[in-house]
Amino acid sequence: MKIARDLDTLRPLVAGWTAAGARVGLVTTMGALHEGHMALIRAAREGSDRVVATIFVNPTQFGEAADLASYPRREDADLAMLRAAGVDAAWLPTIDHMYPGGPDTFVAVPSLEGILMGATRPGHFRGVATAVAKLLNGVGPHAAWFGEKDFQQLALVRKMVRDLLMPVAIHGVPTVREGDGLALSSRNARLSAADRAAAPVLHRALLAGRAAVERGAAAAAAEGAMARVVASEPRAALASADCRDAATLAPVDGRPASEVVLLLAARFGEVLLIDQMTAEPPTPEEPPS
Numbered sequence: 171m172k173i174a175r176d177l178d179t180l181r182p183l184v185a186g187w188t189a190a191g192a193r194v195g196l197v198t199t200m201g202a203l204h205e206g207h208m209a210l211i212r213a214a215r216e217g218s219d220r221v222v223a224t225i226f227v228n229p230t231q232f233g234e235a236a237d238l239a240s241y242p243r244r245e246d247a248d249l250a251m252l253r254a255a256g257v258d259a260a261w262l263p264t265i266d267h268m269y270p271g272g273p274d275t276f277v278a279v280p281s282l283e284g285i286l287m288g289a290t291r292p293g294h295f296r297g298v299a300t301a302v303a304k305l306l307n308g309v310g311p312h313a314a315w316f317g318e319k320d321f322q323q324l325a326l327v328r329k330m331v332r333d334l335l336m337p338v339a340i341h342g343v344p345t346v347r348e349g350d351g352l353a354l355s356s357r358n359a360r361l362s363a364a365d366r367a368a369a370p371v372l373h374r375a376l377l378a379g380r381a382a383v384e385r386g387a388a389a390a391a392a393e394g395a396m397a398r399v400v401a402s403e404p405r406a407a408l409a410s411a412d413c414r415d416a417a418t419l420a421p422v423d424g425r426p427a428s429e430v431v432l433l434l435a436a437r438f439g440e441v442l443l444i445d446q447m448t449a450e451p452p453t454p455e456e457p458p459s
């Protein structure tokens with residue numbers, strides 16, 4: 171596996187592969203890798219001839235300096251995991267390479283960046299869109315893979331790529347979970363033992379929300395069902411519980427007519443965890459013929 175820190179190293183490598191007819195796939199990460207990231211790498215390997223993985227803790231998507239400072243960094247272990255997973259090149263850009271002269275030019279997706287998690291973390295998605303645009307431009311892949319756990323991020327990246335006519339396919343990968351249902355996340359390592367034991371309440375709440383949607387309940391009732399399950403866990407502080415149209419993230423009035431996504435965010439101590447699940451409403455009864 172090649173390791174590149176600047177574009178002068180990365181670009182000739184990718185250009186050589188592309189010239190030889192290889193399809194180059196991309197997986198972007200912020201490091202502290204786990205099995206969720208490995209699922210993205212496996213999907214990228216299946217859909218590409220060469221895979222580039224990036225590790226970059228992007229400062230412009232962090233609101234609180236403390237969150238950025240405490241973000242886990244484990245470069246040696248991460249590189250060993252990428253190598254073992256068959257990644258062809260790891261790109262670890264420096265802050266100066268990503269933001270020469272400091273952050274100035276940004277990519278905005280106003281319809282998606284201020285809602286849901288964007289309301290809880292102002293500025294976060296502008297930073298994500300900007301970093302992803304730069305990583306896509308740096309590598310020039312035929313396709314890139316993102317986790318459904320960060321559902322709003324995936325929707326935002328799809329929209330940005332469509333709106334900016336970027337020649338890349340965006341693929342979603344289902345959320346990888348621990349045996350007790352907790353979605354794998356780099357942030358889980360920051361949970362106390364008691365909060366770690368409490369955190370699977372998010373998954374149970376999503377299952378309750380999905381059951382409500384599948385019974386034909388209104389979106390507000392599914393949101394209420396999720397909120398009640400989270401409230402039953404004293405260590406969890408609910409940040410948001412939403413039932414939205416899965417394709418557009420628009421609010422749903424009354425009973426959903428098509429696939430929805432249930433989105434949950436809750437704090438366990440200082441740690442904000444998110445999770446999501448899609449759900450299909452029951453098909454309406456066929457009118458008698």
Ligand SMILES: Nc1ncnc2c1ncn2[C@@H]1O[C@H](COP(=O)(O)OP(=O)(O)OP(=O)(O)O)[C@@H](O)[C@H]1O
Nearest residue numbers: 199200201206316317319320345346354355356357
């Ligand atoms: N459990 C998971 N299953 C599938 N994909 C995941 C999972 N966790 C993260 N990903 C995906 O991995 C990519 C890189 O995410 P990132 O490096 O921020 O990891 P993370 O564990 O989500 O970290 P954080 O704690 O900041 O949320 C994103 O596309 C993200 O959606």
Ligand SMILES: CC(C)(CO)[C@@H](O)C(=O)[O-]
Nearest residue numbers: 198199200228298301302
């Ligand atoms: C997509 C991403 C790499 C942008 O910094 C980050 O938000 C992440 O790891 O999910």
Ligand code: BAL
Nearest residue numbers: 200231232294320323
């Ligand atoms: N996985 C999303 C990155 C973040 O929370 O900043």
